[in-house]
Amino acid sequence: EDQVTQSPEALRLQEGESSSLNCSYTVSGLRGLFWYRQDPGKGPEFLFTLYSAGEEKEKERLKATLTKKESFLHITAPKPEDSATYLCAVGISSGSARQLTFGSGTQLTVLP
């Protein structure tokens, strides 16, 4: 069965304190790994897509990396406005399937 596990469930950082969020997956045929940010009361907002092991994407203070078993979202010198829940999702190779399987998320709090 396809599984996506995110860790930690919650993370509190001081402003400027860099860290990483983990997304490990067990799927049969990865067709893409997606990172989303979700603020309270809002829908998930797309951040990155990674398609193959070794791929990296960057956006401001965020950098996403991918291996054959997991993905990391690195946050460098975070600011309070980076506080949100970060979700990862995988798309699998299964016929014409388009569904994404989401992890349970990491709730990040950045303290000033």
Next chain:
Amino acid sequence: DAGVIQSPRHEVTEMGQEVTLRCKPISGHDYLFWYRQTMMRGLELLIYFNNNVPIDDSGMPEDRFSAKMPNASFSTLKIQPSEPRDSAVYFCASDISTSGKYNEQFFGPGTRLTVL
């Protein structure tokens, strides 16, 4: 573009009543997805459409749930009769197909449903 539009944003109803949630996808997108988010189960796919045709409804919890997409710019998710355990945030998302490639889905703001 205005993004994915959902209505209503909040819905409070009593058990047994019919509830209809509405979604307008991003213009030009040919895939539409309905998700449900709860604290216990996270974000779950209920059903998705391609070119207005339902492709996979295996995530629909039971026959009380139904979804339609009469045209490329409108979809509904109906719950009849509603039950307290249906209380959740329901999201609609859309994306555009690219041959052999998964693209990012764009989510709407969600409808928070409370069934009393």
